[in-house]
Amino acid sequence: MKAGSKFLNAVSAFALSASVVASGAGVLVLASALSAEAAVIRSVQVRGAQRAGEEAVRSNLTIRPGVNFSNNDIDESVRKLYSTGYFSDVKISVSGSTLVVSVSENQLINQVVFNGNRKITDEKLQAVVQTQPLGPYNQALIDADIQRLREAYRAIGRSDVQITTQTADVGQGRVNLAFVINEGDRTKIADINFVGNQAYGDGRLKSVLITKESGPLSFLTRKDVYSEDKLRADEEALRQFYYNHGYPDFRVISSEAVLDASGNKYNISFTVEEGQRYEYGNVSVESTVQGISSQDLEGLVKTRAGNVYDAREIQKTMEAISKRVAAAGYPFARVTPRGDRNMQNHTVGVSYLVDQGERAYVERIEIRGNTRTRDYVIRREFDFSEGDAFNQEMISRAKRRLEALGYFTSVNISTSQGTSPDRVVIVVDVEDQPTGSFGIGAGYSAGGDGFLLEASIEEKNFLGRGQFIRVAVGGGLDEARSYNLSFTEPYFLGYRLAAGFDLFKSKTSSNSYYDYDEQGITLRVTAPITEDLATTFRYTYKEIEYSNDGAFGADGVPGTVDDNLSSPYISMIDNGKFVQSSISQTLTYNTLDSQTLPREGIYATITHEYAGLGGDSDFYKISGRARYFQLLSTEADLIGSIAVGAGHVVSTGDNLHVFDQFTIGGRQVRGFENDGIGPRTTDHGDALGGTTYFTASAEMTMPMPAVPEDFGLRAAVFADAGTLYGNDVPLGTSTAQGTSMNWRASVGAGIMWASPFGNIRFDYAHPVMKEDFDETQEFRFSMANQF
Missing domain, CATH: 3.10.20.310 (membrane protein fhac)
Structure with missing residues (x-):
């Protein structure tokens, strides 16, 4: 038999033994044992592909003319044609030496x-x-x-x-x-319950969680929206809370969210095991790195025997040691903490083992989840880049920096294997959050400008570039006005230098006696010294103008121009324009555990300033303020803080001007006006400022009783004290009162609310020590909000 006849017989046998019936529900292949033999076709005919086109059908076939095929090829071709989504029905059959593909097209x-x-x-x-x-x-x-x-x-x-x-x-x-x-109604979170907690009450633990119970204003905060990811993040937040407060054995045994379909609400329950509270036992450092002894590293240890166990201190110690060893020429250094638990006296001894580590390099840094913040804003918080040595402690430091930015609701950094055993891929997962805010501040001045109001708007991640911008406008019922514009680039010229400027303009008046106008600019740059310490340099140029239109004469009644010129106060300020040009430097120390509601840590600044680079002012100032926070009761979430401040100015020329001296008031000692304390003229009672001041404050805040803690309402009681004295301003024929070191003091209470509208604070303070000429202001209100 000829070869061509054999081929035709084979094709005919295949056509008789196999057919395909396809439908939307699937593909049914009818085949007999005779079709097991492979077949070959010469051509493909397409029917019904009006919109898709014949070529689109052919491109999805696994059968080609002149190439053997079987029923499996027909099955695969049918599946591929269905997977395009363009066809509702597909049939494939063989007619002679032609493969016939019939399709019905989807709409x-x-x-x-x-x-x-x-x-x-x-x-x-x-x-x-x-x-x-x-x-x-x-x-x-x-x-x-x-x-x-x-x-x-x-x-x-x-x-x-x-x-x-x-x-x-x-x-x-x-x-x-x-x-x-x-859309239906909002699904609420009815209850969040804890099982197994003894050291901390439910209210304290709820304040740690991201997820919140539904309340009257939850439709604004959106914190009562349930998700699996948030539940996992809440588990981690609970772990970190307990690890940082002395409970290294803490475990989340289970977390469960049950949806009540009838009420359209979730009930969430966490079952936890706290374990025992531990303190640090013996702490030591063991180094196997050549040329670096254990004694060289012991000064970097943050953990101290007898202190309550705190995982944050262990992490900071690891980072500090790793940084020191890497600087000594060992970039792969590894610091491993080893715990020695004593079950009887509930202590944990910690030994930090330091070795050179295994060589590994960063292959790439992969950033995911940032929908607004640009990649380079995240990358620059790492102290390394692609190709550099990999170091786990540097990863932890970068994570802490990213969290401190306030740009993200969550930051997670993980690692994966690179293209070779010594290559590591850094994966950064973040979730952007709103970083803009607006604020409103209000007060009442009985003696000066009456009702005062300031509104501000700021964005700390401008256009996703990490830049800070703030605009503020203020005014009163009188002629008081203020305008401010601030801008900061946190990485100036690619370095970790925060450079920026402040433009300002303001106008105030004093008892209708004089008007004070000032406008100017401040240029500044901030550089980090350590993780907790930074320094800021500033240059300020300021134009100041005093005017005495309608002022009183020396005899105390509206006078002529000559009367005004002979006024002691007018002769003091010369009724004119002045220029102040100064440079200053500030050291800032910040160890607060939170910038919004600190419970532990110190925030301190010290500034010295010199004016005399041209202009009309010649002085040297030094001032400082420190505030210490301490959690007094973890169960009751009772937070105490104390603050102290001081300053002194001396003339480096002839005398000081009024605007060269310090002024203090309600910002430092509540219950008084902003410039309500210190020396004043005896004839008109205008504030002169002073050359020296001291302030002190003590405050205690707590959750508002009978209000759920996660509602964000806190009560405060406080006591403030301060003094401003001394005067180096020439007064002419007038005299000054209040130049001696007489202390003022006040006591009061306040309410703070982390509301959906922002952080609102209302204070009432009553002066208990004051002078007759002081200006008081017992009520003070402020608000700031995120958007």
């Missing part, structure tokens, strides 16, 4: 619309679904889109959302697709 999507949505915009929903205009109508894809839309609504706290679809035929094989959405 095309003409338009995708959303109906009923109010909480999520069309644009955001469009980004969620994969069904797109000009794409095929694919029911499986649409069903998947419905699930994606449900997840989007769950993310904003609407788990009972209902979604259906509608279609409208617009002809020519096209349809409009509408997702019909019933």
Whole structure:
């Protein structure tokens, strides 16, 4: 028999023994044992592909003319054609030496619309679904889109959302697709409960969590939205809280969120095991690095025997030792803490083992999750880049820096294996959060400008570049006005130098006696010295103008120009314009555990300033302030703080001007006006300022009784004291009162609320020690908000 006849017989046998029936539910292949023999076709014929085109069908076939194929190839070709989504029915058969592919085309999507949505915009929903205009109508894809839309609504706290679809035929094989959405009510978090906690009450632990119970204002805060990711983050927050407060054995045994469908609310429960509270036992350092002894590193240890166990101190010690060893020429140095637990006296001895570590290099830094903050803003917080030596302690330091920025709700840094055993990939997962804020401050001045109000708006991650910008405007019912503009670039010229400027302009008046106008600019740059210590250099140029229109004469009544010129106060300030040009340097020490609600740590500054680089002022000033926070009761979340401040100015020329001296008041000693304390003229009672001041303050805050702690309402009681004295301003024929070191003091109470509208504080202070000529202001209100 000829070869061609054998081929035709084989094809005929295949055609008789195999056929394919395809439908939307699947593919049914009917085959006999005779089809097991492979076959060959000469051509492919496509039927029904009017919109998709024959070539699109052929490109998805695994069967080629002149190449052997079997039923498995037919099955795979059918699957591939269905997977395109363009076809509702596919049939493949063999006719002679021709493969016949018959398809029925799906309708095309003409338009995708959303109906009923109010909480999520069309644009955001469009980004969620994969069904797109000009794409095929694919029911499986649409069903998947419905699930994606449900997840989007769950993310904003609407788990009972209902979604259906509608279609409208617009002809020519096209349809409009509408997702019909019933958003339903917000899914609330009814209760958050803890099981197994003894050292801390439920209220204290709830304040640690990201997830909050639903309240009257939860629709603004959105902190009562449940998600699995937030639940995992809450578990980690609980661990860190206990690890940092003496409980190294703490475990989260389970966490469970149960949805009550009838009430559309979640009940969340954490089961924990606290373990015993431990203190540090013996602490030591063991070094195997050549040329670096253990004694050289002991001074870097933060953990001290007898102190309460704190995981943060261990981490800081590891970082400090690693940094010191790396600086000595061992970039791969590894610091491993080894614990020696004593179960009887509940102590943990810690030995820090230091070795050279294994050689590993950073292959790349991969950043994920940042939708607003730019990659380079995150990368620059690392002390290394691609190709540098890998060091785990440097990773921890970068994580702490990223968290301190305040740009992210969460920061997670992990590592994975690179392209070779000595290569490491750093994976940074972040989640952006709002970084803008607006603020309102208000007060009342009985003697000067009356009701005072200041509004400000600021953004600390401007355009995602990490830049800070602030605009503030203030004024009173009288003629008081103030304007401020500040800008900071945190990485000037690519270095860790925060450079910026402040523009300011203000106008105030004093008892209708004189007007004071000032405007100027400050240029500044801040450089870190250590993780906790930084220094700032400033140059300030200021133009000051005094005017005495309508002022009183020396005899105390509205006078003539000559009377005004003979006024002791007017002769003092010369009724004119002045220029002040100065440089200053500030050291800032900051170990606070939180910048919003510190419970532990110190914040201290000391500044010295010299004026005399041209202009009319010649002086040297030094001033400082320190505030110490301490958690007095972890169970009651009772926070105590004490603050002290002092300053002194001396003339380096002839005399000081009024605006060269210090002024203090309600900002330092509540219960008084801003410039309400210190020397004043005897004839008009105008503030002169003083050459020396001292201040002291003590405050205790606590959660408001009978109010859930996670509501953010706290009460405060405080006592303030201060004195401002001395005068180096020439007074002419007038005299000054209050130049001696007489202390003022006040006591008071306040309410602080971390509200959805911002951090609101209201204080009432009553002066218990004051002079007759002091200006008082018993009520003070302020507010700042994130957006």
